[in-house]
Amino acid sequence: HQPPSGYAAKFSMPFCMAVAFYEGDAGLAQFTDEKAKDVRVLALARRISYIIDPDNEYPRNYSGxxxxxxxxxxxxxxxxxxxxxxxxEPLSDADIVAKFFANAAHGGWSRPQAEALLSFCQDLGEQPDLAGLARFRH
Structure with a gap:
């Protein structure tokens, strides 16, 4: 209920639910050491309990x-x-692109860098080889 770090917060179901409630997402940006200390999120996490359903289909299916x-x-x-x-329920192309940009931003890439890499990847079939990837080293 009170994870010691952003990394540990990823494995705390109460924290995940609380941060998603307040931020509308539980992506990479929600699991920083700073967020793991957010008093508002932690207060809600303390009020969350859960049980594991013995009839859940996991790992055959991920239900909730x-x-x-x-x-x-x-x-x-x-x-x-x-x-x-x-x-x-596959992600739409727009969802995949949004996730790509979120991952790139989390990795410290600027939006123009990420846009250039996305364009390169989307045109991968037109590339003569993969040598062009070298310009994206970060």
Whole structure:
């Protein structure tokens, strides 16, 4: 519930759920050492518990189920029958490009550098060889 680092936070289900609640994402930017100390996220993480469903299809299928009990006692539940981005619900081209740019930014690349590499990769079939990749060394 209180991971000591951004790396450890990736493996804390309460932290993952809390940071996604506040930030709308649980990507690379959400797992920094600074975010792992965010008092607002940690306060919510302390209120999250989970159990592992013995009938879950993992690892054959990555499904999910969440049940939230609101302050007024109302219970809200959602089920996800499979993982977004998997074979049952592949990412769109736009989602893949957005993920590419997020990964590039996390790695310290500028937007123009990432755009140039993306363009090179999208035109890979037109390249005479892979020698052009050398210009993208970071």
């Amino acid at each position: 189920h969440i049940r939230v009990t609101l302050k007024n006692g109302q219970v809200v539940e959602r089920r996800q029958p499979h993982m977004r981005g998997g074979m049952h």
